[in-house]
């Protein structure tokens with residue numbers, strides 16, 4: 001807050017028409033900043049009654065527009081002032097604050113009219129609530145614009161400046177395949193309200209997002225360098241493709257350092273967007289995810305590299321092997337069920353209760369030294385587990401899917417990979433409790449479950465799939481290492 005400009009004193013003298021739906025006896029009002037990002041709307045009478053308090057933390061943008069008046073037409077979409085009319089019948093300046101407060105949940109007491117407000121500890125979905133003020137005629141419009149610019153700075157924490165974002169849409173993601181529609185009806189309008197221009201590019205083929213990441217070429221005349229941020233609209237697979245494309249570049253780390261990424265979950269699992277919104281104390285969903293992008297707070301998140309005998313990959317989500325990989329990959333055939341495909345296949349896997357032989361070696365050393373070849377042994381200081389594994393699930397994210405809090409202790413920026421393990425012996429009863437506990441993260445408390453944090457590991461698996469960020473990669477040993485805090489993602493100010 002210390003870098004914010006001072007509140008312009010002239011705001012007290014700028015007369016605005018009180019929105020008629022407030023049913024206030026005061027015809028005019030003005031803006032008063034009360035600190036802590038609270039904006040009071042006060043009546044212009046000598047009493048200066050507070051008519052409304054607006055929390056600027058809920059706002060994404062402030063705009064001043066000249067609305068031309070045509071006597072027979074309705075001019076303002078919402079909150080239209082009906083009386084008193086602005087005197088200037090040619091046009092009026094309108095100051096709009098675009099706010100998206102969290103909806104207050106109604107308790108049973110409120111439904112029956114026995115209480116008026118509630119304070120829920122849980123985040124709630126946000127709803128659009130715009131505050132439109134018609135500026136009184138004869139007011140100095142330059143002064144109004146100066147106040148709006150300061151307000152915009154308070155809203156986003158940065159001076160108002162032109163920004164242009166790239167929206168990359170995967171039209172084939174998710175059971176509804178509606179990413180393009182969400183981009184046009186939710187994301188682009190909200191960005192405009194926040195003063196952000198955008199170009200939308202729809203992927204035309206599989207791996208298109210990877211090509212854009214690798215070549216930076218977006219269209220005939222644009223590259224990634226022409227944009228202030230990239231918004232990925234698809235499933236986790238789209239993010240994986242784009243990130244792995246960027247990481248193929250010779251200047252990968254320099255490109256990552258400049259990139260700012262937003263994600264709108266339009267896939268079937270949406271683990272990354274669930275993780276970001278959970279960390280930001282928001283409800284998952286396109287509106288809340290766009291809200292975070294408009295607010296512009298960036299959190300430097302961890303990723304990791306995975307080396308196999310043939311390739312090197314970059315991961316931002318999870319590596320699964322054993323029954324979790326079986327559930328993820330084999331359930332592709334019932335993809336039409338959306339996220340419930342994982343529950344259906346999970347029940348089947350518990351009935352089968354397969355186990356796989358493997359060796360897991362890991363270290364917690366903050367600066368781990370990894371063998372240069374998968375044929376070389378791991379350092380002696382590493383912990384080694386050789387056993388029959390039911391499942392192995394390494395994660396950077398708290399949620400691998402919207403309904404699965406697979407790694408409740410994972411944070412965007414904790415510098416470790418957390419691995420959840422089930423080994424034999426394990427009864428079907430306990431395995432069922434693990435599966436049932438996944439939506440709340442309680443599975444890590446089931447007797448026999450193991451949950452370790454490491455900075456690097458090697459897995460030498462026999463059987464099942466190597467499932468990296470939801471995509472199958474080649475079989476055989478893998479070696480992973482954290483790259484802490486390099487992916488700049490739009491997330492709430494409290495997210496770490």
Ligand SMILES: Nc1ncnc2c1ncn2[C@@H]1O[C@H](COP(=O)(O)OP(=O)(O)OP(=O)(O)O)[C@@H](O)[C@H]1O
Pocket residue numbers: 170171172173174175203204205206207208234235236237238239241266267268269270271470
């Ligand atoms: N125009 C396109 N035509 C065909 N396939 C495409 C096109 N654009 C992207 N793809 C492919 O669509 C696949 C699925 O995308 P994505 O993984 O993002 O969605 P999802 O599988 O529904 O979600 P999740 O990964 O969260 O389960 C990706 O493999 C991607 O390469």
